[in-house]
Amino acid sequence: MPNSRKRIVVLGGGSGGVVAATKLGLELGARHNVMLVDRRPDHVFMPAFLFMMVGERRPEQITRKLKRLEKRNVKVLQDEVLGIDPAGQQVSLGGGNLPYDYLIVSLGLQTAPELVPGFAEAAHHAWEMDAALRVRSALESFNGGRVVVGVPLGPYRCPPAPYEAQWMIDNYFKRRGIRDRVSIEFFTRDPEPAGEARDPLVWMDAESKRRGIKIHYDFAVQSIDPAKKTVNGLYNYKLNYDLLFMVPPHRPAKALIDCGLADTETGVRVDYDTLETKWENVYAIGDCADMPASKAGGVAHQEADVVAHNLAVKITGRGEPVPLQLHTI
Numbered sequence: 413m414p415n416s417r418k419r420i421v422v423l424g425g426g427s428g429g430v431v432a433a434t435k436l437g438l439e440l441g442a443r444h445n446v447m448l449v450d451r452r453p454d455h456v457f458m459p460a461f462l463f464m465m466v467g468e469r470r471p472e473q474i475t476r477k478l479k480r481l482e483k484r485n486v487k488v489l490q491d492e493v494l495g496i497d498p499a500g501q502q503v504s505l506g507g508g509n510l511p512y513d514y515l516i517v518s519l520g521l522q523t524a525p526e527l528v529p530g531f532a533e534a535a536h537h538a539w540e541m542d543a544a545l546r547v548r549s550a551l552e553s554f555n556g557g558r559v560v561v562g563v564p565l566g567p568y569r570c571p572p573a574p575y576e577a578q579w580m581i582d583n584y585f586k587r588r589g590i591r592d593r594v595s596i597e598f599f600t601r602d603p604e605p606a607g608e609a610r611d612p613l614v615w616m617d618a619e620s621k622r623r624g625i626k627i628h629y630d631f632a633v634q635s636i637d638p639a640k641k642t643v644n645g646l647y648n649y650k651l652n653y654d655l656l657f658m659v660p661p662h663r664p665a666k667a668l669i670d671c672g673l674a675d676t677e678t679g680v681r682v683d684y685d686t687l688e689t690k691w692e693n694v695y696a697i698g699d700c701a702d703m704p705a706s707k708a709g710g711v712a713h714q715e716a717d718v719v720a721h722n723l724a725v726k727i728t729g730r731g732e733p734v735p736l737q738l739h740t741i
């Protein structure tokens with residue numbers, strides 16, 4: 413029945429969830445119930461964590477109340493998502509069960525520092541709000557030595573961000589006038605890029621070298637030794653550091669693993685064109701979807717736009733569905 417009232421639940425108030433809920437609220441109006449659930453009261457704009465770590469943004473400048481979506485026909489619930497019951501068409505929340513007709517899952521990835529022994533004691537990072545604020549203090553009290561920036565094995569939010577991070581650290585020490593006392597090195601599991609200068613990886617490699625940053629390719633980090641201040645890689649490669657800045661490993665939200673929706677360490681298997689999951693009327697978008705694309709806000713935004721629009725067409729019977737054509741690096 414195209415005209416009956418539907419309950420559309422969006423899980424996650426990050427980049428994907430906010431865009432999907434906003435579009436559904438606008439396209440469906442008050443004729444259907446659009447709900448968004450997040451454990452936090454605020455949307456947090458994570459790309460700005462890098463600016464926070466060098467003192468160029470404050471937390472209140474990069475957060476917005478999710479309740480603001482209520483002006484756009486979206487009911488916002490602050491609660492913990494514990495699981496999904498596809499047979500009963502309901503989400504299990506800390507405060508009870510929430511039934512749905514359609515479900516869009518955009519729970520992102522969560523950091524999993526415990527997967528690298530020594531990480532929690534030794535490494536700084538900017539992949540969470542609190543951690544980014546701690547980097548800021550660590551940089552402020554650093555007066556010279558070896559800064560090592562690196563990435564883990566497996567998926568993580570925004571693959572280009574560690575390059576941006578090393579360049580921002582370079583700029584930061586130049587501004588403080590002590591760049592000549594700081595060496596910056598970068599390790600990555602990727603092989604050394606080759607190809608045309610316009611290839612993003614070739615360009616980023618050249619930019620780091622231009623800034624005097626030494627890059628260690630094919631470095632597969634295994635553990636960190638906080639006492640010896642070494643990062644230990646596969647085949648006994650070691651890197652010494654005075655200040656370590658490393659992206660933590662990431663994994664899908666525990667709730668998605670526990671309920672069986674997330675199939676792989678990179679997330680929920682989806683149809684690459686429609687973002688439908690193995691469960692009927694359940695879609696996954698953004699970082700939690702196992703797509704052949706970067707885990708990036710730009711990708712989450714494009715997926716959210718398409719899934720929300722096509723769902724509105726399906727529910728109302730009005731308009732035409734649009735294809736997903738991702739633009740990403």
Ligand SMILES: Cc1cc2nc3c(=O)[nH]c(=O)nc-3n(C[C@H](O)[C@H](O)[C@H](O)COP(=O)(O)OP(=O)(O)OC[C@H]3O[C@@H](n4cnc5c(N)ncnc54)[C@H](O)[C@@H]3O)c2cc1C
Nearest residue numbers: 424426427428451458459493519520570698699708709710
């Ligand atoms: C340092 C950094 C720099 C970045 N730079 C860029 C950039 O320049 N360009 C770009 O495109 N992307 C960038 N990104 C990546 C971008 O932020 C993410 O890809 C994007 O936020 C993914 O959106 P999402 O909706 O999939 O997940 P998220 O934005 O992670 O949102 C997930 C939401 O789900 C909530 N949640 C999770 N689990 C639960 C639960 N069990 N119960 C209730 N709520 C839950 C979380 O609180 C969160 O609000 C960057 C990320 C970082 C960390």
